[in-house]
Amino acid sequence: MLSRKELFKDTLKKAAHAWKRIVELRLTEEEANLLRLYVDQPGYVDLHWGMFVPAIKGQGTEEQQKKWLPMAYKFQIIGCYAQTELGHGSNVQGLETTATFDPSTDEFVMHSPTLTSSKWWPGGLGKASTHAVVYARLITEGKDYGIHGFIVQLRSLDDHSPLPGITLGDIGGKFGSGAYNSMDNGVLRFDHVRIPRDQMLMRLSQVTREGKYVHSDVPKQLLYGTMVYVRQTIVADASKALSRAVCIAVRYSAIRKQFGSQAGGPETQVLNYKTQQSRLFPLLASAYAYRFVGQWLKWLYTDVTQKLEAKDYSTLPEAHACTAGLKSVTTSATADAIEECRKLCGGHGYLNSSGLPELFAVYVPACTYEGDNVVLLLQVARFLMKTVAQVATGKQPVGTIAYMGNIQHLMQCKSAVNTVRS
Amino acid sequence: MLSRKELFKDTLKKAAHAWKRIVELRLTEEEANLLRLYVDQPGYVDLHWGMFVPAIKGQGTEEQQKKWLPMAYKFQIIGCYAQTELGHGSNVQGLETTATFDPSTDEFVMHSPTLTSSKWWPGGLGKASTHAVVYARLITEGKDYGIHGFIVQLRSLDDHSPLPGITLGDIGGKFGSGAYNSMDNGVLRFDHVRIPRDQMLMRLSQVTREGKYVHSDVPKQLLYGTMVYVRQTIVADASKALSRAVCIAVRYSAIRKQFGSQAGGPETQVLNYKTQQSRLFPLLASAYAYRFVGQWLKWLYTDVTQKLEAKDYSTLPEAHACTAGLKSVTTSATADAIEECRKLCGGHGYLNSSGLPELFAVYVPACTYEGDNVVLLLQVARFLMKTVAQVATGKQPVGTIAYMGNIQHLMQCKSAVNTVRS
Known part of the structure; x- marks a missing residue:
């Protein structure tokens, strides 16, 4: 039975090895997925490939896909999927994290207003991720437009330390001696963290430079x-x-x-x-x-x-x-x-x-x-x-x-x- | 999440501390059991107090109780209960370990004739125990009298190493990250290990110096x-x-x-x-x-x-x-x-x-x-x-x-x- 730290390091090693082979052998996306399946151990890469990349593909504009996907494919950034909160699982409409548009700087302000609004559970968040797709209530012109996705950088690409205003951690041991203990399920809090407007996933709806909320013609x-x-x-x-x-x-x-x-x-x-x-x-x-x-x-x-x-x-x-x-x-x-x-x-x-x-x-x-x-x-x-x-x-x-x-x-x-x- | 070794050491520490308090406070047997309950972590002491001591009390003669119980009470010896075998759980009558009486030396020869006859699961056996109550087929005068209990020394009281002819080990990780991983469930094999005749638990039946099998009048x-x-x-x-x-x-x-x-x-x-x-x-x-x-x-x-x-x-x-x-x-x-x-x-x-x-x-x-x-x-x-x-x-x-x-x-x-x- 490995300690938690040994187990996580073991997962990092396996994920790195799989990534190396995928690049070396020029595997197709489907083949790469199969190889990852055979690693047979939950790890941060599951969320990077299984949810971060698909979220950008599905909800990002063509422009956003062109910007973010190449970095994700080359593992220059590592992504996770931050939806569930400490107080909100099944009830996605009840999420409390806010993304308030500030037209004076053309930025969204990401904030965790309550303890229960802390992001809680996302795999890959605790230790590995540099970025996340974060789901938050979009607020612009004083109005709450409900839950939308945003690409948020969490850690420095230089030294992997959390960026200012961001509190991060691992949520601790889970059922089993292996199981999801090889995964760095994490907690995340925002203290008025600013991101550029174009990091809102804008395929289905957009916020304009002026702060207007508009729907695209892509069906929901x-x-x-x-x-x-x-x-x-x-x-x-x-x-x-x-x-x-x-x-x-x-x-x-x-x-x-x-x-x-x-x-x-x-x-x-x-x-x-x-x-x-x-x-x-x-x-x-x-x-x-x-x-x-x-x-x-x-x-x-x-x-x-x-x-x-x-x-x-x-x-x-x-x-x-x-x-x-x-x-x-x-x-x-x-x-x-x-x-x-x-x-x-x-x-x-x-x-x-x-x-x-x-x-x-x-x-x-x-x-x-x-x-x-x-x-x-x-x-x-x-x-x-x-x-x-x-x-x-x-x-x-x-x-x-x-x-x-x-x-x-x-x-x-x-x-x-x-x-x-x- | 502790590694297996850290977890076991932690249990040893807790058991030793509880033992110290039980002696210091002169707790009654009932009070001591309650204190052990509150330790709330499976450990080798559970088997020592819960099965080794009761087996000797219930199946040992007065003489045997007088000899073995004081050592067990003072923890001069640590006991476990070796019944289940690798191939035999519920079917106790199917156990294969043999205890063959040798009248020439007045000893029983404990032996594991097959792989499936290896004792498998006993808590406290893997690391801690110095002694065990071992259940084996009693054979004397060429006849198999079925399953009986024997007190067998497993490890040296000087350096805790297994005695000659005895193979011992821990059977490995179990369900959960804590749970029974704090217990040293073990494996035990005998290669013609000799024990004195008077280490057969003789309250219900005896083997005489001549090798005769006799029942006592204590009801089964x-x-x-x-x-x-x-x-x-x-x-x-x-x-x-x-x-x-x-x-x-x-x-x-x-x-x-x-x-x-x-x-x-x-x-x-x-x-x-x-x-x-x-x-x-x-x-x-x-x-x-x-x-x-x-x-x-x-x-x-x-x-x-x-x-x-x-x-x-x-x-x-x-x-x-x-x-x-x-x-x-x-x-x-x-x-x-x-x-x-x-x-x-x-x-x-x-x-x-x-x-x-x-x-x-x-x-x-x-x-x-x-x-x-x-x-x-x-x-x-x-x-x-x-x-x-x-x-x-x-x-x-x-x-x-x-x-x-x-x-x-x-x-x-x-x-x-x-x-x-x-």
């Missing part, structure tokens, strides 16, 4: 497409994590023998016990099922993206509900299943050498991040209720809920069963 | 009484662990606010959400319920013990089934509940500073140790089936299953409900 729905994408990858990852756990538990159950010996004969493989089978095999089946679900969601994402580009937003709510619901169901079931696999390995599952304790500790945050599972299920329920209400007004539901269009017919269906006995 | 059932005691304490501990977790989650839910703000007003306490209440309050109720269950089991243990001493074994099977079943139900539910409390604290529950990750990692082995929960429930089911069969032969069931005596009456009871609607 494109943002939801990204959310669908991220959640789709989480579902695919659930299958990977569950496959690993089930593989370990099945192999253990095939080797491990216990009880059932007749007069000193060999004991019975635990795989042959019905109690073991009834717990293990449904998890094995789920690992396959989630793989197919992940593939289907990938198709759904492609389909929605193509429709969005053609300005057809009709399938977006259903795609959003599908990804939200399936993200919730698959991650909760996978976290429980890894823990069940661990218990199915008896005492041995408690040893780190079984691979299962860290698999659980590193996986289980998926139930909370990118939408708390309970909150997501409530969103699905709301979507279903809304759809039922709309059916009454004649609107035709699409995709997986198209069947609701037959509600009149469905309501008249009767079961042939009419007694308890039958 | 007394051993089951100890098992009832240990499991009763586990149920009481479930209530403690669950109370801690629920206390943290309730206080968090009262402070944490999220969503529900009207036009910038304060957000809603998460405790006021029905989704939070429906998950949290049943756990709060369970924490109280398990406390009462623990107290009832303590009464049951006292009652059984008194009856056993009067050679009345009638209530033992039912007491055994009650403790086995309640151990299984309360520990499984508590482990799940701690994890649920962790998730009820959102992302913050994932930080070690919430107290919940380590509470889970240190608690969850209770589902496996002292009887795997699934195996225990199967034992309860077998007991119930056996009781039903015995009722038919006229034997009256006692205690919690006394109601089965009314089976004729019960079978004739009918529900007033006879339609789906009612």
